Amino acid sequence: MDSNFDELIDRRGTAALKWNKYAGRDVIPMWVADMDFRSAPAIIQALTRRAQHGVFGYTDPPEELGEVVVTALERDHGWKIRNEWLMWLPGLVSGINLVCRAIGDDGDEVITAAPVYPPFLSGPLHQHRSVTRVPMRLEGTKWVWDLERLEAAITPRTKLLLLCNPHNPVGRVFTREELSQLARIAEKHDLVISSDEIHCGLVLDADKPHVPIATLGEDIAARTVTLMSASKTFNLPGLGCAFAVVPNRELRARLASAAAGIVPRVNAMGFAATLAAYRDSAEWQLALVNYLRVNRDLVLERIRGIPGLSITPIEATYLAWIDVRGLAIRDPVTFFENAGVGLYDGRVFGTDGYVRLNFGCPRSLLEQALDRMQHAVAVRGR
Ligand SMILES: Cc1ncc(COP(=O)(O)O)c(C=O)c1O
Numbered sequence: 479m480d481s482n483f484d485e486l487i488d489r490r491g492t493a494a495l496k497w498n499k500y501a502g503r504d505v506i507p508m509w510v511a512d513m514d515f516r517s518a519p520a521i522i523q524a525l526t527r528r529a530q531h532g533v534f535g536y537t538d539p540p541e542e543l544g545e546v547v548v549t550a551l552e553r554d555h556g557w558k559i560r561n562e563w564l565m566w567l568p569g570l571v572s573g574i575n576l577v578c579r580a581i582g583d584d585g586d587e588v589i590t591a592a593p594v595y596p597p598f599l600s601g602p603l604h605q606h607r608s609v610t611r612v613p614m615r616l617e618g619t620k621w622v623w624d625l626e627r628l629e630a631a632i633t634p635r636t637k638l639l640l641l642c643n644p645h646n647p648v649g650r651v652f653t654r655e656e657l658s659q660l661a662r663i664a665e666k667h668d669l670v671i672s673s674d675e676i677h678c679g680l681v682l683d684a685d686k687p688h689v690p691i692a693t694l695g696e697d698i699a700a701r702t703v704t705l706m707s708a709s710k711t712f713n714l715p716g717l718g719c720a721f722a723v724v725p726n727r728e729l730r731a732r733l734a735s736a737a738a739g740i741v742p743r744v745n746a747m748g749f750a751a752t753l754a755a756y757r758d759s760a761e762w763q764l765a766l767v768n769y770l771r772v773n774r775d776l777v778l779e780r781i782r783g784i785p786g787l788s789i790t791p792i793e794a795t796y797l798a799w800i801d802v803r804g805l806a807i808r809d810p811v812t813f814f815e816n817a818g819v820g821l822y823d824g825r826v827f828g829t830d831g832y833v834r835l836n837f838g839c840p841r842s843l844l845e846q847a848l849d850r851m852q853h854a855v856a857v858r859g860r
Contacts, residue, residue, distance in 0.1 A: 495510055506818060506843060511715075564724075565734070590611060595646045621645070642674045675706050676706060678706065679763060699725045776848070781800055786805040
């Protein structure tokens, strides 16, 4: 394996969204969710080969790709899908918006649990739906869906439930039991489920396997749109390629109709990278997860050592959801930016008093960021 996750790769000057935000400032960017690692060698080779061909016309999904995804989902999650259930999309955010657009009518309600990835909160509004956020609940150190509040918040106009699993930003891998409870509620109230499983390749706890909610039974599969992509795991978010798994033919037709004319086809490079990711890069993924696991442990240990900060276990993702209420600072993001660390504000995810830190970077950079955070809090306390 010739990947070196410790290598510091200079992304400045590549128009990287993550690094551009703090151009010209000494701020380590740890906000948006991409990683500072080079992608898997097989992916880089596939892209190089595709680029060398030199003709970049409109592109269908490569013939092999459907079967490669079918095989990968069975290999990785024991999920047997069919090729014809796949719908290719230029991104998950498009997918979230598309499901909101396809399900229900103007003014209907979409329900989700907050904190959550911001497009879960904005997507319904873009599509003329309202959004009901059920606050997640801390059960000891574990973030869970508050099922009682969920059921109480469902009305006859609630048509769609947005699930994020593994969950961004709290890092939970929901258990089969938790998912079954959600599934029961969706069935009882006849809700369609949009399950964003983009982080499913980044489970850090070996004893907590990712369970696609659509595997729980035929009824649940028939009411679920599962959104996935190789982009988080293999660090390809700039290549715009994702897919929905939709076993229900009628639901597929509704999505296709909602997409007509506004959702572009996937680009040639995105397809080439996705094929190489699922077909040829499992070993790289394993090495990445091992590396992230150590980063995760470091984040937990160091954050717990900073007075005023606290953090719950991170089962998946390269994202840390940090409780900063103990600092009693009105604007924690500016505070840490002034200390040289760029974080995401919890308010964007629907919850005040938290920040999100992206630890998908070389360890030396992470250590430097954690040093800066610790120092800033210590100096402030003097
Ligand atoms: C839960 C979740 N869904 C979707 C996305 C983005 O997907 P895309 O870049 O394919 O639109 C992210 C990116 O961080 C995410 O965390």
